Amino acid sequence: xxxxxxxxxxxSSSDNSQSSLQQDANIVLIGPPGxxxxxQSSKLSVHYKICQLSTSDLLRQATxxxxxxxxxxxRKAMEAGGLVDDHIVLxxxxxxxxxxxxxxxxxxxxxxxxxxxxxxxxxxxxSKQKRLDAVLEYAISDDLLKRRIRDxxxxxxxxxxxxxxxxxxxxxxxxxITGERLDRRSDDTTETLNARLNTYHKQTIPLIDFYRQxxxxxxxxATKKVNDAYQESLEIxxxxxxxxxxxxxxxxxxxxxxxxxxxxxxxxxxxxxxVLRDHGLI
Ligand code: AMP
Numbered sequence: 001x002x003x004x005x006x007x008x009x010x011x012s013s014s015d016n017s018q019s020s021l022q023q024d025a026n027i028v029l030i031g032p033p034g035x036x037x038x039x040q041s042s043k044l045s046v047h048y049k050i051c052q053l054s055t056s057d058l059l060r061q062a063t064x065x066x067x068x069x070x071x072x073x074x075r076k077a078m079e080a081g082g083l084v085d086d087h088i089v090l091x092x093x094x095x096x097x098x099x100x101x102x103x104x105x106x107x108x109x110x111x112x113x114x115x116x117x118x119x120x121x122x123x124x125x126x127s128k129q130k131r132l133d134a135v136l137e138y139a140i141s142d143d144l145l146k147r148r149i150r151d152x153x154x155x156x157x158x159x160x161x162x163x164x165x166x167x168x169x170x171x172x173x174x175x176x177i178t179g180e181r182l183d184r185r186s187d188d189t190t191e192t193l194n195a196r197l198n199t200y201h202k203q204t205i206p207l208i209d210f211y212r213q214x215x216x217x218x219x220x221x222a223t224k225k226v227n228d229a230y231q232e233s234l235e236i237x238x239x240x241x242x243x244x245x246x247x248x249x250x251x252x253x254x255x256x257x258x259x260x261x262x263x264x265x266x267x268x269x270x271x272x273x274x275v276l277r278d279h280g281l282i
Pocket of ligand 1: 083
């Protein structure tokens with residue numbers, strides 16, 4: 001049985017399919033609760049053989065020490081459907097990014113979730129001379145999400161998720177890999193879900209514009225079946241990875257006019273590339 005720490009930062013080599021990404025590829029998955037981003041995150045990290053960092057798994061793991069006051073603070077925020085403090089999340093991310101298995105390529109599931117987290121991640125990556133290649137947003141209506149969450153099941157030790165209707169386990173209430181019992185998440189109640197959706201609309205949706213301006217955001221139709229949404233995700237990542245998206249590190253070299261320069265440069269660059277792409281020229 002794998003520990004939850006392995007579940008939150010894991011690199012898999014069990015997939016024999018050849019990844020089309022030959023260089024570093026860093027991916028962010030954004031989506032409301034129940035959009036299927038956890039399932040997609042596991043599949044994509046296996047396919048691309050990249051380290052998967054799920055902030056909710058890392059946070060849940062940090063709540064396991066009952067005596068820690070930080071653990072209690074995290075539990076309280078998660079159970080209320082709010083966000084955990086940025087400094088806690090960022091220090092967990094920072095710590096895990098330095099692990100050898102995450103030093104080259106990584107996939108963030110559920111991080112960043114606020115503009116502040118997005119800016120902090122950008123600075124962190126720039127300091128490591130890295131960039132984000134793709135930000136995938138799993139888009140779906142609130143009504144459908146509510147149906148999905150109601151019947152969601154989880155294998156707690158690994159973080160693998162199932163759904164009674166949309167993605168059922170092979171055997172009822174049992175994990176496909178270990179055969180162990182499946183549970184419901186403690187924050188999958190109607191009350192917490194409404195609070196989480198509210199938090200998502202208020203704090204995470206503005207982040208989408210942040211990445212749209214950087215021309216690395218694309219929407220995936222999260223109402224599709226798991227494998228169809230997965231195929232769409234692969235196509236988007238492969239496409240975006242080939243694009244010469246902006247590199248924060250080079251912009252950072254002139255700190256004086258950094259904000260003005262980067263905004264002007266990005267908006268001109270994005271407009272030109274999008275017109276060229278629309279005409280099939282690049
Ligand atoms: P998820 O399973 O990704 O929907 O996350 C479950 C809960 O973990 C969220 O409702 C938040 O309370 C917390 N969480 C996960 N990721 C973050 C993050 N990047 N920032 C703050 N809180 C987070």
